[in-house]
Amino acid sequence: MDSRTRDVEVQLQGEGPWILDSNNRVVDLRYDEEAAAAGLSQQQQQQGHDAITLIFTPGHTQGHVCLFDPSDQALLSGDHLSQVDSAPDGTLGAPLHVYTDFNWYSMPKQLSSIDKLKQYHFRTILPGHGRIAHFNEVSQKDRAIEALLLQF
DSSP: OOTTTTTTTOOOOOOOOEEEEESEEEEEEEOOHHHHTTTTHHHHHHTOOOOOEEEEEOOSSTTTTEEEETTTTTOOOOOOOESSSSOOSSSSSOEEEEGGGGGGSOOHHOOOOOHHHEEESSSSESSSSSSSOSSSSHHHHHHHHHHHTTTO
8 A cells, every 4th residue: 555545545355345434444244145135234234324335346457346335226336337328219228338348357257247246236327437327126227237248
């Protein structure tokens, strides 16, 4: 860690997911499967507050992470996943998209990382590029991910 930025950086180890509290400290991640699927630690459930979960999603780059906000049911996907400009029929609900031309590490790992995202309960994808994706239900997001993966 660079001494000039250590006050604003959080050093993470392993493959996560990691949960940071409001003081940017890594929270203990020993929680049950139901809490993990919801993206919540036991501490969060007991104290009734939400925190951001950093999800290790290698593929676009070797160290890519997505951020999951359970309170808003939102995933900040960076360069990992987005929505195409519009649905083929011009309606809402356009298919999800990955930028294969800009994959700098491993397409198979990116697809595996996308599949892993189904375990998180989000209805909005906020990408670094491309369109924001909104889903009425989490199951709708899961079907969109499945449809994307079937393209490969």
